[in-house]
Amino acid sequence: MAKTGIHSQNSQQEVVVGIDLGTSNSLIAVVHPLLRQPVTLREYDRSAVVPSVVYFTEEHHIVVGDRARAKLTTHPRQTVYSTKRLMGRSYEDIREQTMFYSYRISAGQAESVVKIEVNDTSYSPVELSAYILQALKRRAELILKVPVTKAVITVPASFNDAQRQATRDAGKLAGLDVLRIINEPTAAALAFGLGMGKEEKTVAVYDLGGGAFDISILKISNGNFEVLATQGDSSLGGDDLDRVIVDHWAYLHEISQEALGSNKGLAQELRLKAEEAKQALSQTSYFRTRMNNYELQLTREQLDELIQPLIEKTLQHCRLALQDAQLAVKDLAAVIMVGGSTRIPLIKDTVSAFFEQPVNDSLNPDEVVAIGAAIQADMLAGNSPELTLMDVTPLSLGIETMGGLMDVLIPRNTRIPASATRSYTTQQDGQGEMKIAVYQGERELVKDNRKLAEFDLAGIPNMAAGLPQIQVSFLLDADGILTVDAREMGSGAAQHITVQPARGLTGDTAGKMVLAAITHAQEDMETRNLVEIQTAAQQLLDVTTAFLDRNSELLTEQETDNTRQAMDALQEVAATADQEAITEKIEQLNKITLPFAERLTEKALRKAP
Numbered sequence: 001m002a003k004t005g006i007h008s009q010n011s012q013q014e015v016v017v018g019i020d021l022g023t024s025n026s027l028i029a030v031v032h033p034l035l036r037q038p039v040t041l042r043e044y045d046r047s048a049v050v051p052s053v054v055y056f057t058e059e060h061h062i063v064v065g066d067r068a069r070a071k072l073t074t075h076p077r078q079t080v081y082s083t084k085r086l087m088g089r090s091y092e093d094i095r096e097q098t099m100f101y102s103y104r105i106s107a108g109q110a111e112s113v114v115k116i117e118v119n120d121t122s123y124s125p126v127e128l129s130a131y132i133l134q135a136l137k138r139r140a141e142l143i144l145k146v147p148v149t150k151a152v153i154t155v156p157a158s159f160n161d162a163q164r165q166a167t168r169d170a171g172k173l174a175g176l177d178v179l180r181i182i183n184e185p186t187a188a189a190l191a192f193g194l195g196m197g198k199e200e201k202t203v204a205v206y207d208l209g210g211g212a213f214d215i216s217i218l219k220i221s222n223g224n225f226e227v228l229a230t231q232g233d234s235s236l237g238g239d240d241l242d243r244v245i246v247d248h249w250a251y252l253h254e255i256s257q258e259a260l261g262s263n264k265g266l267a268q269e270l271r272l273k274a275e276e277a278k279q280a281l282s283q284t285s286y287f288r289t290r291m292n293n294y295e296l297q298l299t300r301e302q303l304d305e306l307i308q309p310l311i312e313k314t315l316q317h318c319r320l321a322l323q324d325a326q327l328a329v330k331d332l333a334a335v336i337m338v339g340g341s342t343r344i345p346l347i348k349d350t351v352s353a354f355f356e357q358p359v360n361d362s363l364n365p366d367e368v369v370a371i372g373a374a375i376q377a378d379m380l381a382g383n384s385p386e387l388t389l390m391d392v393t394p395l396s397l398g399i400e401t402m403g404g405l406m407d408v409l410i411p412r413n414t415r416i417p418a419s420a421t422r423s424y425t426t427q428q429d430g431q432g433e434m435k436i437a438v439y440q441g442e443r444e445l446v447k448d449n450r451k452l453a454e455f456d457l458a459g460i461p462n463m464a465a466g467l468p469q470i471q472v473s474f475l476l477d478a479d480g481i482l483t484v485d486a487r488e489m490g491s492g493a494a495q496h497i498t499v500q501p502a503r504g505l506t507g508d509t510a511g512k513m514v515l516a517a518i519t520h521a522q523e524d525m526e527t528r529n530l531v532e533i534q535t536a537a538q539q540l541l542d543v544t545t546a547f548l549d550r551n552s553e554l555l556t557e558q559e560t561d562n563t564r565q566a567m568d569a570l571q572e573v574a575a576t577a578d579q580e581a582i583t584e585k586i587e588q589l590n591k592i593t594l595p596f597a598e599r600l601t602e603k604a605l606r607k608a609p
Helices: 091-100 125-144 161-173 184-191 238-252 257-262 264-280 300-325 345-355 368-380 507-519 521-550 557-574 579-607
Strands: 017-020 025-031 038-040 053-056 062-064 079-081 104-106 115-118 121-123 150-155 177-183 201-208 213-221 224-233 286-291 294-299 334-338 397-401 405-410 418-424 434-440 450-457 470-476 482-488 494-499
Touching (some): 017 125, 017 184, 017 368, 025 125, 025 368, 038 368, 053 125, 062 125, 091 104, 091 257, 121 125, 125 150, 150 161, 150 184, 150 368, 161 177, 177 368, 184 201, 184 213, 184 224, 184 334, 184 368, 201 300, 201 345, 213 300, 224 300, 238 294, 257 264, 264 286, 264 294, 294 300, 300 345, 334 368, 405 418, 405 470, 405 521, 434 494, 450 482, 521 557, 521 579, 557 579
Parallel strands (some): 017 150, 150 177
Antiparallel strands (some): 017 025, 025 038, 053 062, 053 079, 201 213, 213 224, 286 294, 397 405, 397 434, 418 470, 434 450, 470 482, 482 494
């Protein structure tokens, strides 16, 4: 396809792309604006797939795709692949797998964070995935001749919340407004044309990609996709099929695992030859090649024997999925095959035998998920007349709380209309007014976000700090108009204001705000944690001071001295950045003052009639 072949004549039609961010390969697709058919985007006569590989040059330039893949054997330490398997994973999750990667993986500054070390620089899986998404975005803009800023991105059904959020964050970092994260099985069903009619049917989607396996049972009716059951393994995929071939050849040629671990170039060459053998044996019965001083051979029968245990693992998940859905194989109208590894004849035959029907592999298994994502994207763009686009709020909306922190009530990308209510209280005794400051943005501190409005809630009863209950409500209507209502529940004192969050905010500004939130995410979270602990320290000091002023007769002279010494110690560190010291001093003061509460209760009971 020529790179100008999909240029739209309709400038009013919004372009939303569908992206399959895969372990081995990634693709981008769009519904053709004139033909109204989904197509994967490719430059000239090249393949639509973009290898999910990132290479860093010595000068820190970033190369993505085929040119990066060519560096796997020559520069194994600087070439990163299979990033998707690291998305949203802790270092402990993948510790035992690190030897299989040619690049260095570390825990980073926190044990829960996976980091990839290249050229003395640390990268997160989110950043690396963003480079791949940026390459896909550039390809689409080159072909479509229009800016591409909105996308639907697919993920395995077995992805957890952390992995889904990591995928969304990668899209943001790549400059994409991720309208929706959808499951790959749902995208595949859309690509096969399911769900477009009124007929109700139940189908199974068997998805064996490069890094993950999913089996999903979907009930489809009137365009609605209900997931009855899903099972899978986000650590079982084509990469693992390649690994058993590598282990087989290593055994035959007496190459130890230690040698593979130390010689990353050799390990990469074997891995790529294994992938080549796997693909070749889908068409032929014998594979043979030379690599350095090794002659590598494999028959289809040997391949079948090597991968049989892994295929059996997928069938176990299929059994569990049927069991969870309370269905039998006879209840399924179709079995859809997705993922490049499903081209292997043994997998097709085994799955067909298990489900007791021929499998549906009529679409290119590499492209089917991207095609489905494009269909979903077109729906969200409002280009399907039978569907209605639900708009979303472009940035999070919230109010300022103690310490200048942002408390989000309506998160970014929430469908509108939307509403949210949260309760707050006073910080000081006798506080008669409360400032309600409304902000828009993604940063943890309000000073880094955009202020929309501010008003004072007056008439709060004269009560001790923490007793008044102030309810703040946000109502965002279908036109993006935000009404903020604040009400003190005891007295009924109320105030409200109406603002328009989108006023004066360009898409470019919103994008920069989101990008800044991603870029500064770690330091923002550290700052938020520090502000929260400093605020807690100051609150404890204020409460303790008030207690000593009003109830000195309940304490001995020694207890008063001990309390004031603990307060002084906390005051010394309260404004510092030493969270550990602040926490320690808070605990010491709490321990000293804990018995005083009982005495205060007894005092109150004695005064009671």
